[in-house]
Amino acid sequence: MQYPQISARAQRFMLWWGYSLMVVFGLSYGFLIKLIPLNPATDTALQVAAFYRENAASIRIGAVICSWVAAFALPIYVVLAAQCSRLEKGVPVWSMLQFGGGMMMTIFLVLPPLFWGVAAFSPDRAPEITLIMHELANLTLTTTDQYFIFNMVPIAYLALSRRDHPLNPFPRWYGYFVIWGALMFELGAFAFIPRSGPFAWNGLFVFWFPFCIFGVWMTITMIVMLKAIRQQEAMQANGAG
Amino acid sequence: MPAEPADARRIPGEAGIWVLIGGDLSAFSAFFLVFAYYRGFDPALFAASHRQLDHGIGLANTLILLTSSLFVALAVQRVRSGREGAAIWLRLALACGGAFAVLKAVEYAQKLSAGITPLTNDFFMYYFAFTGVHLLHVVIGSGALVFAIGASRQQASAERTMIVECAAIFWHLVDLLWIILFALFYLAGGHG
Amino acid sequence: MDRTDRRLLVRWAFLVSLTFASFESAWGLGWMRNPVVAIAIVIGVALIKVRLVILDFMEVRRAPLALRLALELWVVALAGGILGLWYAAGA
Numbered sequence: 001m002q003y004p005q006i007s008a009r010a011q012r013f014m015l016w017w018g019y020s021l022m023v024v025f026g027l028s029y030g031f032l033i034k035l036i037p038l039n040p041a042t043d044t045a046l047q048v049a050a051f052y053r054e055n056a057a058s059i060r061i062g063a064v065i066c067s068w069v070a071a072f073a074l075p076i077y078v079v080l081a082a083q084c085s086r087l088e089k090g091v092p093v094w095s096m097l098q099f100g101g102g103m104m105m106t107i108f109l110v111l112p113p114l115f116w117g118v119a120a121f122s123p124d125r126a127p128e129i130t131l132i133m134h135e136l137a138n139l140t141l142t143t144t145d146q147y148f149i150f151n152m153v154p155i156a157y158l159a160l161s162r163r164d165h166p167l168n169p170f171p172r173w174y175g176y177f178v179i180w181g182a183l184m185f186e187l188g189a190f191a192f193i194p195r196s197g198p199f200a201w202n203g204l205f206v207f208w209f210p211f212c213i214f215g216v217w218m219t220i221t222m223i224v225m226l227k228a229i230r231q232q233e234a235m236q237a238n239g240a241g
Numbered sequence: 242m243p244a245e246p247a248d249a250r251r252i253p254g255e256a257g258i259w260v261l262i263g264g265d266l267s268a269f270s271a272f273f274l275v276f277a278y279y280r281g282f283d284p285a286l287f288a289a290s291h292r293q294l295d296h297g298i299g300l301a302n303t304l305i306l307l308t309s310s311l312f313v314a315l316a317v318q319r320v321r322s323g324r325e326g327a328a329i330w331l332r333l334a335l336a337c338g339g340a341f342a343v344l345k346a347v348e349y350a351q352k353l354s355a356g357i358t359p360l361t362n363d364f365f366m367y368y369f370a371f372t373g374v375h376l377l378h379v380v381i382g383s384g385a386l387v388f389a390i391g392a393s394r395q396q397a398s399a400e401r402t403m404i405v406e407c408a409a410i411f412w413h414l415v416d417l418l419w420i421i422l423f424a425l426f427y428l429a430g431g432h433g
Numbered sequence: 434m435d436r437t438d439r440r441l442l443v444r445w446a447f448l449v450s451l452t453f454a455s456f457e458s459a460w461g462l463g464w465m466r467n468p469v470v471a472i473a474i475v476i477g478v479a480l481i482k483v484r485l486v487i488l489d490f491m492e493v494r495r496a497p498l499a500l501r502l503a504l505e506l507w508v509v510a511l512a513g514g515i516l517g518l519w520y521a522a523g524a
Contacts (some may be wrong), residue, residue: 171257173256173257173260177260177264184268187370187374193360194366197279197363198275199370204275205272
């Protein structure tokens with residue numbers, strides 16, 4: 001059977017493009033915006049305003065850099081969609097859902113640095129106004145689980161159901177790992193409820209779990225995809241793919 | 242060549258599913274320990290809140306899930322030995338999952354209509370959050386059972402057995418997580 | 434019903450009776466005078482049940498030793514962790 005060929009070089013380029021922008025994003029978020037982890041949700045308006053006043057320059061520089069790099073996941077999702085679509089017959093609906101979910105999800109990593117930059121833009125405004133922008137940024141970062149599910153369920157489904165497909169790029173355990181990741185990301189939405197403890201926006205389940213699992217997931221995805229692309233290249237060279 | 246001994250050790254389901262099981266056990270362990278830790282800040286509040294839970298519903302749900310686990314285990318035996326009836330046991334287990342979800346919804350509705358929400362206090366925040374995440378597992382487990390019912394009607398094969406086993410393992414996970422949630426929220430509130 | 438089925442049925446009956454026993458120790462009369470003992474029974478029984486579900490329903494009893502050992506250790510560690518935190522704060 002003949003499968004549509006895709007360029008190994010283009011895929012590799014997109015993966016590294018996305019991943020290196022992610023590293024830049026992480027560095028500017030951590031060292032310039034300085035909100036890893038987020039400030040406690042119990043801070044008063046005055047404390048929040050003081051934070052933005054004292055760090056105004058670095059937060060705004062961080063926002064500039066994030067304006068360039070925050071949509072880093074997009075090319076990675078394109079490669080995933082290309083790989084998934086070869087596992088489907090006819091119109092690749094699961095791959096389309098996967099890509100749509102991933103594409104929308106990137107927006108919620110674009111918005112928080114934008115909002116932090118806005119908060120730091122006018123250090124002398126009334127503190128309550130800065131506070132609401134700060135809250136909007138933090139809750140946008142932590143609670144936006146809407147699209148993950150549409151991104152991750154199709155990947156898990158295709159990974160696990162196309163067991164004997166010669167082009168399946170996903171190991172079995174990766175499918176199960178994605179299901180677990182999708183479940184864990186759902187915890188973030190609880191940030192609307194408490195101001196302290198593990199479900200607050202700087203807490204274990206809302207901040208650290210999704211933050212770490214996202215990083216691990218992206219890294220594992222990179223490794224799995226690069227390995228699959230190498231194998232497919234070999235198959236194409238043998239005229240089998 | 243000697244036949245494989247009947248008690249040969251093998252990985253239940255397939256290796257990959259244990260990534261999911263291990264990940265979930267770790268996450269829920271963190272839930273349980275967080276609950277025990279934050280109880281320490283206000284044992285009296287936790288004890289009083291615990292007495293507001295409907296422990297009859299909690300007990301019923303525990304028995305429902307235990308029974309569903311038995312049904313699923315019986316189905317696995319049937320699929321493995323090529324006997325009839327696996328799909329029936331799986332459907333019964335699925336019905337148990339539905340009953341669990343209905344009782345949970347009744348319980349949530351009771352709490353909300355009594356003015357008890359996740360915002361009431363820490364105990365109820367953890368109660369709604371942890372049982373909510375568990376309920377999500379019930380939904381996913383039900384999906385896995387539906388998948389297994391489909392597989393159980395196919396021709397006997399190693400793959401068919403593997404699919405049913407994996408769905409079963411996930412369903413037992415749903416059961417065992419509830420056993421601990423039941424003990425922590427409904428039984429171990431303290432009697433102060 | 435063959436032998437394996439009957440064994441599963443017996444296991445289930447045992448789990449159900451453990452459930453009632455721990456329920457009784459938490460809510461029934463007489464048992465609850467000593468909260469230190471009651472919490473140990475409640476958590477201990479729950480994790481014994483969990484262990485049996487893992488071994489007999491998930492069939493880990495005959496899984497490779499590393500998997501079985503990891504899960505057995507997990508059960509013990511979790512019981513220790515919960516009870517430790519509980520007693521640290523005062524039962």
